[in-house]
Amino acid sequence: MGLVTAADFPELTSFGTLLKFALAMERAAAEIAKLAEREECETRRDELIHCARRHTKRGGQLERVRRERLNEVVLQRIDGMEAREYIPALDLPADATGPETMERMISVEESAACFYDDAAKIAANVLAGVDRTLRKLAKENHSLAASLKMEK
């Protein structure tokens, strides 16, 4: 899939790069979850499709945050976040089985949760108001990961 690579994000040092990374993660997550639409992924297809919808919607939410919250008063360098720490394995083959897709999706949700948890802490200092959105996204990632992990 190659939607997010560490090379695309050498550093997360600004509001823009942080949000750009988040948007790329959401696109990648939605795309992986959409793989559930294939025949190979019969099991728990609805859950994965739900994930895809959620990640697409979250992308729109982040885009709105980027536009509405960016002003020069809060524009300052962000330290302490490296994209490579949050990039899950995304190179899922096109013929991946249902369980493989599910496993990868869980990993994506967990990585994203970790990213949003850390980003929310940084945002609390420099981007007050944005941290609430990021915490909410992290909470949803945790919840989606837990739900996908449950044996059904």
Place this chain on the structure above:
Amino acid sequence: MSDNPNLLPEVRKHYGRVRNYIDGEWVESGSTRVLDVVNPATTEGIAEVPMATAAEAEQAVTAAAEAYEEWRETPPAIRVQPLFRLKRLFEENYEEIARVIVQEHGKVIDEARGSVRRSIDNLEFACGIPSLMMGETLEDGAATGIDEEMIRQPLGVFAAVAPFNFPAMVPLWFWPVAVACGNTFVVKPSEEMPLTQSRIFELIDEADLPPGVVNMINGDKEAVDALIDDPRVQGISFVGSTRVARIIYERAAVQGKRVQCQGGAKNFLTVMPDVNLDACLPNMISSFFGNTGQRCLAGAVLVLVGDRADEVAKAFVDAASGIRLGYGLDEGAEMGPLAAKRHMERVVGFIEAGVSEGAELILDGRNPGVEGYPDGFFVGPTVFDNVAPEATIVREEIFGPVVSIVRVSDLEEAIELANSSRYGNASSIYTGSGRSAREYKYRVRGGNIGINLGVAAPMAFFPFGGYKDSFFGDLHGQGKDGVNFFTERKVVISRWV
């Protein structure tokens, strides 16, 4: 440059010959004086802009004057409808406008996006004119049975002369409120940065304001003089250097016009020994180096108070030296080039003046050698330490990423230093003490004060302007000051017999 995965695409490689927008039409200028518009990072020519003649400026004023009567009779609630549409168009074209700004100005994309947001904020404010423009009434105000009321009325044609540093935002400080109040308008963007406003005027055209209500001419002194001297122009808004602000103020005021002229700045950022340095340092850095130091609210002098001066200076220089320079469309770049070659040369001239006057150059940003952009107009973060308060680099506006560190013994001395400047646009204090903050806020003579915040930029609903040589006039831009500037108050006393 194309190998960089972080590089956003340019909107267009070349924008051709920039036109004027008069009476709802795009008009080619007949001027023979033409400037090149240059991308300051790549140094590629990206457009040509003719300098409007006095006759062309007069045409724009004629269009505005002819549109005025019908526009002022249009109810305020109807007048704001095109502004609502324009706000939507801004949102839809937000990213594109930001990229045009980067292309012609050089600031990094986040800064450009932030300035588009500020533009939208001003449109939103103006959309509230039906409430903001309301008058006041007092029954029996004059005597029993005699009511008194105050109504606000538009005046006619206004004009704005905009600077190069915020190509999208500054004209929107003025014209949306003016037009919503029932006036008509002529915008003259910076001749160095005409493309952003051209794109915005395409959106204005799409928003379907009646012809002549808002007009744009691209030009320089000839056009500005024509606007000021045209008797139909009721008032002028200007943002730029103090030298030009004073000239425009005097020339317009002597003709009895309304004038609001924002001039230069030299902003002092005072750091107290009780500062929470970890929390505040990134903010200081952003103030000094954001927009490559090219904003009237940028920090210029870092005033270190007391016994933590060495520690703060070292942390500051360490952070400044890590700033990554690059083309603003590279989302990883933290600081772009200066906006034009002449600005770069001016900034370098000030660095040389600092050296020759004996200031200690501890971070030299000259010839930074930015990979992929060898000819770009870059000057990296530059820091002088132990600068004398009377040094040229402390007194004069540099408008670039050059910081002068001045060490003082206490808050009293810091306040005196800030107040000794001929400028009074902005000033900030970083401290954990409410008492120090209150003292600073109370005593520093500046129009915009930051407490643990280095860019005290008033939002659209607050007035924006400085003191002393940073502002000439009375009513500032934005907020209720804007409504007052663009309206005349009339008192009506009524008796029914």
